Amino acid sequence: MGGHGRGRAAYIVLEGIDGAGTTTHSKLLAEKLEKLGYCTCLFEEPSRGDVGIVIRKILSQGPFDQRLLSLLFAADRLMLRSSIEGCLDRGCLAISDRSWISSLAYQSYDDFPDPAPIEWIYVVNRYAMRPDILVFLDVEPAIAYRRLGRRKGSRELPERLQALRGLARRYEHVLKLIEGIIPLVVRVKGSINGCERPVEAVSRDILTVVLAALRYWEHSKA
Ligand SMILES: Nc1ncnc2c1ncn2[C@@H]1O[C@H](COP(=O)(O)OP(=O)(O)O)[C@@H](O)[C@H]1O
Ligand SMILES: Cc1cn([C@H]2C[C@H](O)[C@@H](COP(=O)(O)OP(=O)(O)O)O2)c(=O)[nH]c1=O
Numbered sequence: 001m002g003g004h005g006r007g008r009a010a011y012i013v014l015e016g017i018d019g020a021g022t023t024t025h026s027k028l029l030a031e032k033l034e035k036l037g038y039c040t041c042l043f044e045e046p047s048r049g050d051v052g053i054v055i056r057k058i059l060s061q062g063p064f065d066q067r068l069l070s071l072l073f074a075a076d077r078l079m080l081r082s083s084i085e086g087c088l089d090r091g092c093l094a095i096s097d098r099s100w101i102s103s104l105a106y107q108s109y110d111d112f113p114d115p116a117p118i119e120w121i122y123v124v125n126r127y128a129m130r131p132d133i134l135v136f137l138d139v140e141p142a143i144a145y146r147r148l149g150r151r152k153g154s155r156e157l158p159e160r161l162q163a164l165r166g167l168a169r170r171y172e173h174v175l176k177l178i179e180g181i182i183p184l185v186v187r188v189k190g191s192i193n194g195c196e197r198p199v200e201a202v203s204r205d206i207l208t209v210v211l212a213a214l215r216y217w218e219h220s221k222a
Contacts, residue, residue, distance in 0.1 A: 019144030
């Protein structure tokens, strides 16, 4: 995971279990930073590129070999790398809805078919961009489950709630593993004691911590 060491430009990723709000908040963060005069580029994993399309097709068909998915996600994000670097080279902030951290959590989750060893997932993502800031959206699984149930065409699957709980545990394990590898890892609560926090409150917390990090970097590079 190579960093880039630029001043103002930073690679910011949002992570969390399904339904945590990574898609919602990566878009909101980009919009708010643009209004403040920052240039931003928005990315998502899986991407909308060729490999991302294959991944989405596989995911839509149900549980799948996580070893193979690890390689597909790694290839998809490696194909994104030049676009992210181009964004940073232009002095723009790269904001991504998920990153290789998702692979560490999802593809090693042992209730999914053929889970991959987490150290192997780390190796196959050796050349993925290392985020400068990781925002972990900490949402209780029952809340995420309820949100997913509101998505069109979704079905209330009890095993889905079980999986979300397991993924939440995997993320806690992964966040400990990557301590010291990513310069700034922040946890933003998306729910507290079974109550959802309003989108705007969560978005404000994310913007606050990102702006503080950018100011720190701008001073430290000055
Ligand atoms: N803080 C929030 N309060 C209420 N609903 C939210 C909040 N954040 C996200 N949502 C809703 O929850 C659903 C899942 O959000 P999404 O960003 O798609 O999650 P993810 O990308 O993490 O799966 C969406 O319908 C979104 O509008
Ligand atoms: C990036 C990534 C995502 N995923 C999973 C997380 C989601 O369930 C799914 C992405 O589909 P998507 O519909 O984009 O979900 P979300 O909006 O929650 O990001 O793929 C992995 O299993 N490994 C990965 O490396």
